[in-house]
Amino acid sequence: MPMRSFLLLAPLIAIVFANISRAQETQNEAANAKQSSAAIQTEKDSKVTAPKVIVFDVNETLLDLAGLKKSVGEALNGREDLLPLWFSNMLHYSLVETMSGEYHDFSEIGTAALMMVAEREGIELDRESANAAIGHSLRSLPAHADVREGLERLSKQGFRLVSLTNSSKVGVETQLKNAGLTELFEKRYSIDQIEKYKPHPDTYQMVLDDLGVQPGEVLMVAAHAWDLAGAKNVGLQTAFVKRPGAVLYSNVQEPDVIVNDLNELADVLSEAKQ
Structure with missing residues (x-):
C-alpha cells in the first residue's frame, strides 16, 4: 500500500481498533458483572x-468489639495491632480450662491473656491495669x-x-x-x-x-x-x-x-x- 494511502486510512483503522477494544471491554464488564451477580446469589443461597x-x-x-481495641491498645502501649492476638489467646485458654476441668470467668481469662501478650512483647502491665482495660470496655x-x-x-x-x-x-x-x-x-x-x-x-x-x-x-x-x-x-x-x-x-x-x-x-x- 502506498504511504499516502496508508496515512489517509490510518485514522479510520485507529477508530476501528478503538471500537473493537471498547467492545471487548464491554463484554468483559458484562462477564464480570454476571460473575459478581452469580457470586452474590450463591452467597445468599440457603439450606x-x-x-x-x-x-x-x-x-x-x-x-461491636471496636471499642475494646482502644482500651486494650492503650494497655499495650498503643499496640492496637495486638488485639487479635489477645482475643485468640483468650479463646485458646478458655478451651484449655474446659478441657482441663478448670474454670475462671471470661473476664478473668481475658485479663490473664492480656498479661501474657504484654509479657511476650516486653510491655510492663500489672493485673489491675489489665483487668481495668478489659472489664469496662467489654461491659459497654x-x-x-x-x-x-x-x-x-x-x-x-x-x-x-x-x-x-x-x-x-x-x-x-x-x-x-x-x-x-x-x-x-x-x-x-x-x-x-x-x-x-x-x-x-x-x-x-x-x-x-x-x-x-x-x-x-x-x-x-x-x-x-x-x-x-x-x-x-x-x-x-x-x-x-x-x-x-x-x-x-x-x-x-x-x-x-x-x-x-x-x-x-x-x-x-x-x-x-x-
Missing part, C-alpha cells in the same frame, strides 16, 4: 429451614448498626430469640442492658451455668434441654467459625454473619446460611417460612 428458636452469640456477632460494647432492627424483624416474624455467650451471667446481662438489647431476648444464657466454654457440646445442649426443643429446630447465629462448628456437631442449624475480619474454617461443615448482617438473615428466614 436453612425455618427454626423455632434462634440462638445468638453475643461478642462480635451482636456487639455497642451493638452493630444492623442488630436492633434485625432482631426486631426476626421477633415480629415469630421466632423465639435467645442468646448464648462465653461471658459470665452477670457480664452478659450488663452487656445487653448497656447495648439496649435486653428486652429483645426471651432468655440470656451464659456458659458459667455449666462452667464449660463454647464450642463444648454441653453448652448448646444446655439451651436445648432448657427450652425443650430438638437440635434441628434451632438455628445458631455467630460470627465465629469455631462456635458454628460446635453447634453443628450437636445437630443445630447454623448461620454465619460476616463481620469484618470473620472467616470460615474449611475443615468442618459449611453453615446452612451465610449473611452479611441480621437484616439479611431476616430476609432469608422470611423466605424459609413461606
Whole structure:
C-alpha cells in the first residue's frame, strides 16, 4: 500500500481498533458483572429451614468489639495491632480450662491473656491495669448498626430469640442492658451455668434441654467459625454473619446460611417460612 494511502486510512483503522477494544471491554464488564451477580446469589443461597428458636452469640456477632481495641491498645502501649492476638489467646485458654476441668470467668481469662501478650512483647502491665482495660470496655460494647432492627424483624416474624455467650451471667446481662438489647431476648444464657466454654457440646445442649426443643429446630447465629462448628456437631442449624475480619474454617461443615448482617438473615428466614 502506498504511504499516502496508508496515512489517509490510518485514522479510520485507529477508530476501528478503538471500537473493537471498547467492545471487548464491554463484554468483559458484562462477564464480570454476571460473575459478581452469580457470586452474590450463591452467597445468599440457603439450606436453612425455618427454626423455632434462634440462638445468638453475643461478642462480635451482636456487639461491636471496636471499642475494646482502644482500651486494650492503650494497655499495650498503643499496640492496637495486638488485639487479635489477645482475643485468640483468650479463646485458646478458655478451651484449655474446659478441657482441663478448670474454670475462671471470661473476664478473668481475658485479663490473664492480656498479661501474657504484654509479657511476650516486653510491655510492663500489672493485673489491675489489665483487668481495668478489659472489664469496662467489654461491659459497654455497642451493638452493630444492623442488630436492633434485625432482631426486631426476626421477633415480629415469630421466632423465639435467645442468646448464648462465653461471658459470665452477670457480664452478659450488663452487656445487653448497656447495648439496649435486653428486652429483645426471651432468655440470656451464659456458659458459667455449666462452667464449660463454647464450642463444648454441653453448652448448646444446655439451651436445648432448657427450652425443650430438638437440635434441628434451632438455628445458631455467630460470627465465629469455631462456635458454628460446635453447634453443628450437636445437630443445630447454623448461620454465619460476616463481620469484618470473620472467616470460615474449611475443615468442618459449611453453615446452612451465610449473611452479611441480621437484616439479611431476616430476609432469608422470611423466605424459609413461606
